[in-house]
Amino acid sequence: MGRHVMTDAGRDLRRGEFLDAARALFRERGELPSVAEIAKAAGLAKGTVYLYFATKEEIFVALLEEEFEKLFVALSAALEELPEEPALASSQFARSYTETLFAQPDLLPLAALANAVLEQNLPTEAMRRFKTQLAVGLVTAGKRLESLVPGLATEESPQAGETLLLRTYAMTLGLWQALAYPKALLPILNEPTLLPLNRQFTSEIEGTIESLWRGELDRARLQNPPEDAGKI
Amino acid sequence: MGRHVMTDAGRDLRRGEFLDAARALFRERGELPSVAEIAKAAGLAKGTVYLYFATKEEIFVALLEEEFEKLFVALSAALEELPEEPALASSQFARSYTETLFAQPDLLPLAALANAVLEQNLPTEAMRRFKTQLAVGLVTAGKRLESLVPGLATEESPQAGETLLLRTYAMTLGLWQALAYPKALLPILNEPTLLPLNRQFTSEIEGTIESLWRGELDRARLQNPPEDAGKI
Amino acid sequence: MGRHVMTDAGRDLRRGEFLDAARALFRERGELPSVAEIAKAAGLAKGTVYLYFATKEEIFVALLEEEFEKLFVALSAALEELPEEPALASSQFARSYTETLFAQPDLLPLAALANAVLEQNLPTEAMRRFKTQLAVGLVTAGKRLESLVPGLATEESPQAGETLLLRTYAMTLGLWQALAYPKALLPILNEPTLLPLNRQFTSEIEGTIESLWRGELDRARLQNPPEDAGKI
């Protein structure tokens, strides 16, 4: 042991300082800051970073984990408030989900880097932790969703809740990447031929998610009509 | 004239040699090769690369353009064969689309880099060309789709064809990234907690796209019922 | 021989086109343009440049030769008009010389590169031509100066005219370099500690040259007093 025995809490505290610094720099710049910058911003030395993270990428995956953590919490809350009626449920979920995305401005910029950049230099252990978090979160929320929406899970697709959530995330990530432009190129977006792509993610996402959910929930309802439906 | 008279076609040929080399290396490695490697693989000098491409990123965006070119051609063909009936149309399109994706194994790995990597160091002109291709392709196919599916475009969403295609692409891109694993990490995928994520993109994508289309096409049909529907 | 037999005049014409292009670009940029740019500006191909110049540096040495050619002509004229009286001669020469410098704005920027850059990659032959031009010009003007200023040349320093002219040039070149600032750094020139260096070449040169000449001409007069001096 070194000068100080570092408790787990102390360790997490220090880790958190690096994460805070990294997050602030990333949000500011729009691109991954260097390790030197992160250390400086955290008021510690470059080498110290490597006492808490195995690679630079691990830092940003940790940030991403924090984002997913929050997202799952918000998701869970949104599911509990889900109305029964498909149309209503879809639009309400879409709105709530969209608000969550806006409340987590680092989520998508980080998620967009996950595959192409972050996972390229991630130690196996960190990779496992990250993916496990996603898996557990998806399964948990998926199961709850299935229990809340009768008819969603069928024999053919027993994990329909999980599937819907996965698709929701995939659509979000893909749409964000398709519509995000490097800052430097915003000017050209107003050229006539590019107008079709000049859709703002912020205005597209809610309708898209609503549509996605509506399709699935409608089908669930068809397979499991409300009990009083026949009475009419 | 130079060492060889280089016609436009000759120029394209040379360009193509670099592109072929770059594609082969990228497919092999799974990550962007260096310019030096590309030149070497093409049997030409490093400096020569820069006679044909302004930056390294331009090379891979050019590859991506080729992929999109093919994709739009395939898309166009798929649209022409679209059955009228929504369920049939959805499943047939999903199958055809999926086959196209499998036939273009470089499309998604490149597309996943577009946002995070390629567009970071792309000359404005190349950026414009790339984005214009996408915009034109989307609009063209979108309009054709609208003309083929009565009721798809409505007053509220006059570009519903374009929108559906954009969502199709976004879902594809997002799903691929959510499910793609770095080669090095495939082993851990079999751990129990990760099983939920051990869905293969290849087995998920068809159903997902079918579902997406089904939702939209069903709604279109509701708004524009077949003429003989009432006769029964 | 090729397509055309090129006469000497034709050859010089073409050469001149490159020189004009090179001069214009150099004046515009303040630094040596690339061979590609020169060729393009001249409306000819890169390779063609090398039919007329052995190296890039030879181009700019040729420009410098043109400048020296003009300088020697102007110098010659100035010498012919030199008054007898030392004070008057010095001030008149200094003024005339300064005007010549201002009329040849490319002379000093090129001369400043001669030693550090141009002569580094100059074929022996071009080097010889350049230096010979200088030597002949100096000797010619020096001898004329000696004949016009009695007492200048002495037994001890038989080439005093030549020497004075060499010193005149050296002082000019050195002063220009000492006082020239890269454009990018003009702002800092106003800082208090730098004020002593914020002398403009344009306002320093005339007095400096006058002073230099005055010292030499006075001494010459002392050694060879005007014939009627004793009569008074």
Place this chain on the structure above:
Amino acid sequence: MGRHVMTDAGRDLRRGEFLDAARALFRERGELPSVAEIAKAAGLAKGTVYLYFATKEEIFVALLEEEFEKLFVALSAALEELPEEPALASSQFARSYTETLFAQPDLLPLAALANAVLEQNLPTEAMRRFKTQLAVGLVTAGKRLESLVPGLATEESPQAGETLLLRTYAMTLGLWQALAYPKALLPILNEPTLLPLNRQFTSEIEGTIESLWRGELDRARLQNPPEDAGKI
């Protein structure tokens, strides 16, 4: 702390190692060595160079600063020993100054690059430091010179000491450049037409400086005759 505790002195030591390596290579080759060569010669890595210098040019400007530092020290000493009598003062200063130049063989080769090469890629801060050193040195020595030579500074030219020193430096720099030949071309110097230029800087400089100073000091004496001059 790092591998070694690096005090300011330690840092200067390391910096000095790079400077020594750079100086040795420059003297040997006669042209700027590459950063890679400097690092190798210093027995350290390329990247390490950039921990001590922002650009390659900064290295050589630092060397030049060392040279100027020494020059100003020598200058200061020379001034203190200046005899009163102009002719004597001029010749003694010229000799002392010349010896200093010979004792600093890197000064002029570096100074000749300053304008054309070194200042082209110099960070503003380094530029400021360099120019400030020159300004302060000139002013300091100039004022001392004025106090030692009565009559040198007049109402018309209150900074005559500074001016004389600036001219001294300019003449030196210009003369060196006018007479310096690339090593490769020394052979041709013996050709008859080039003989006039085959003056060695080493044999010209002393007389030139003496002459320059003599002119100025004589004039100062005229304006401020020694007190006992009239008594005779």
Place this chain on the structure above:
DNA sequence: GATGAATGAGCTTTCATTCAT
């Protein structure tokens, strides 16, 4: 636990020059 000096592979890019046509 913390440091930060050192590393050095790695990168993209430039451009004077050549030479087959």
Place this chain on the structure above:
DNA sequence: TATGAATGAAAGCTCATTCAT
């Protein structure tokens, strides 16, 4: 004569990571 495609050495610089202290 003229071309311009091709060259490829050379360069400066960055930055994640290591490790002796």
